[in-house]
Amino acid sequence: MTGSRQLLLLLAAILTATLPAVAARAQLPDPAALAAVVQFNTMCSNCHEAECSGRMSFDSGSAAAHSHIERHLGGPASEPQVAALFAMLRHVKETCRHYPVVPIRPARGTWLAEELAPWHNPQAGAYFIPLGKLAAGRQQIHLEFDRAADGHVRIDTDRMEIVADERLCRDGSITIEVDASGDIEHFLHLKSGQAILRRIEFRRAGG
Ligand code: HEC
Numbered sequence: 001m002t003g004s005r006q007l008l009l010l011l012a013a014i015l016t017a018t019l020p021a022v023a024a025r026a027q028l029p030d031p032a033a034l035a036a037v038v039q040f041n042t043m044c045s046n047c048h049e050a051e052c053s054g055r056m057s058f059d060s061g062s063a064a065a066h067s068h069i070e071r072h073l074g075g076p077a078s079e080p081q082v083a084a085l086f087a088m089l090r091h092v093k094e095t096c097r098h099y100p101v102v103p104i105r106p107a108r109g110t111w112l113a114e115e116l117a118p119w120h121n122p123q124a125g126a127y128f129i130p131l132g133k134l135a136a137g138r139q140q141i142h143l144e145f146d147r148a149a150d151g152h153v154r155i156d157t158d159r160m161e162i163v164a165d166e167r168l169c170r171d172g173s174i175t176i177e178v179d180a181s182g183d184i185e186h187f188l189h190l191k192s193g194q195a196i197l198r199r200i201e202f203r204r205a206g207g
Contacts, residue, residue: 036084041128052096103132136182138205149195
């Protein structure tokens with residue numbers, strides 16, 4: 001009795017020690033990689049994503065890229081961070097597609113503030129959130145903020161085709177509609193200044 005109870009306690013201890021880490025890793029890339037993806041898409045891609053199929057010309061060395069990147073990040077950057085951002089730009093230029101990232105989970109129901117937080121870049125007052133594949137048909141994406149937000153919301157596809165583009169003018173929430181084909185990845189680019197996302201709700205339009 002005592003023996004099996006001890007065994008159970010031991011198992012429970014092992015499970016609680018290992019499970020959260022496994023679950024977190026399955027959901028998101030490591031925090032530094034995730035932060036770099038968010039930085040790239042909130043601070044770099046606005047200038048760089050129209051440059052598909054252009055060749056990289058900073059072959060002269062990463063020193064030039066390093067200071068350029070630090071200037072746009074607004075502060076010091078580590079070597080691995082610069083390398084990660086450089087790789088993302090190369091990927092975008094060579095493939096004309098978003099750097100691949102895994103969404104939080106399938107785009108259904110509600111995504112809450114705490115799971116959206118890693119995709120926020122407070123310094124840029126911006127979010128970059130991969131939505132994954134939206135269900136086929138006309139879909140609503142409802143964003144709710146913690147205060148009136150100024151800025152804009154853009155949704156694009158894996159190939160960086162913009163499918164929705166709306167302004168925020170002191171809005172506490174906004175609903176965007178998108179026609180989805182079911183098999184295309186979508187990405188949310190949000191500029192909301194100080195305003196924090198409270199939630200995102202996915203709904204089928206008219207239902
Ligand atoms: C205000 C616009 C702007 C922003 C923001 C910006 N860049 Fe640039 N970037 C440029 C321009 C212009 C060039 C030089 C022309 C070119 O090569 O496209 C350049 C060049 C580069 C190059 C060399 C590209 C090559 O072809 O060799 C890299 C790497 C780079 N940027 C990375 C970044 C990263 C990473 C960020 C975000 C931290 C960033 N840039 C933000 C405008 C910008």
